[in-house]
Amino acid sequence: MLRLLHVVAPLLVAAAVGSAATSGEISRDDFPTSFVFGASTSAYQWEGAAAEDGRTPSVWDTFARAHSGSGDDHVRGDVAADGYHKYKEDIKLMKETGLDAYRFSISWPRVIPNGRGEVNPKGVEYYNNLINxxxxxxxxxxVTIFQYDLPQILEDEYDGWLSPQIIDDFTAYADVCFREFGDRVTGLL
Incomplete structure (x- = not known):
């Protein structure tokens, strides 16, 4: 259901602009040429594949599991909108909708599963494929490089953002993101 919502919501906005155009109310032409039409998602809400290709739990995974009913993978984000597997289909829909831009977040535990140290080549490959x-x-x-999905291991080890130790770990993660993806994205936030 969430996948459908994430795909349908931008389409509804486009349809509203399109139907307003036929009724003489508003159209894309009413916006400045520099206006960027876009949509956005967060990794946790969109990707799913919570335990695939080396991704480890984030604090969101832990929170959602503690506060959702059993078997509800869409609420928990285990499947979410399944963008990890269906990003090509979603991008095709974005193009058909007429979007100029897409803002997404990168999942830290997908790129560096232990929060620090070894980079996950499958995670980097996924984001390179998505960007390309x-x-x-x-x-x-x-791209947003952090949207509240701290690797759970760092929360367990030293209380995550409450510890100054996070500075070195986040800096190393940010460096990986800038090095791997910064050459092709409009902005890293």
Whole structure:
């Protein structure tokens, strides 16, 4: 259901602009040429694949498991909108909708599963594929490198953001993101 919502919501906005255009109310032409039409998601809400290709739990996974009913993978984010597997289909829909940009977040525990140290090549490959697919469809990728999905291991080890130790770990993670993805994205936030 969430996958459908994430795909349908931008389409509804586009339909509203399109139907308003036919009724003489508003159209894309009413916006400045520099206006960027886009959509956004967060890794936890969109990707799913919570335990695939080396990704480890984030604090969101732990929280959602503690506060959701059993077997409800869509609420927990285990499957979510399944963007990890269906990003090409979603990008095709974005293009058909007429989006200029897509803002997404990178999952720290997908890129560096232990929060520090070894980089997960499958995680880097996924985000490179996502970015390249967006660019191939003429959609500007805008990236948030942290959207509240701290690797659970860092929370357990030293209380995450409450500890100054997070500075070195986040800096190393940010460096990986800038090095691996910074050459092709409009902005890293």
């Amino acid at each position: 697919e967006l660019l191939n469809h003429g959609i500007q990728p805008h």
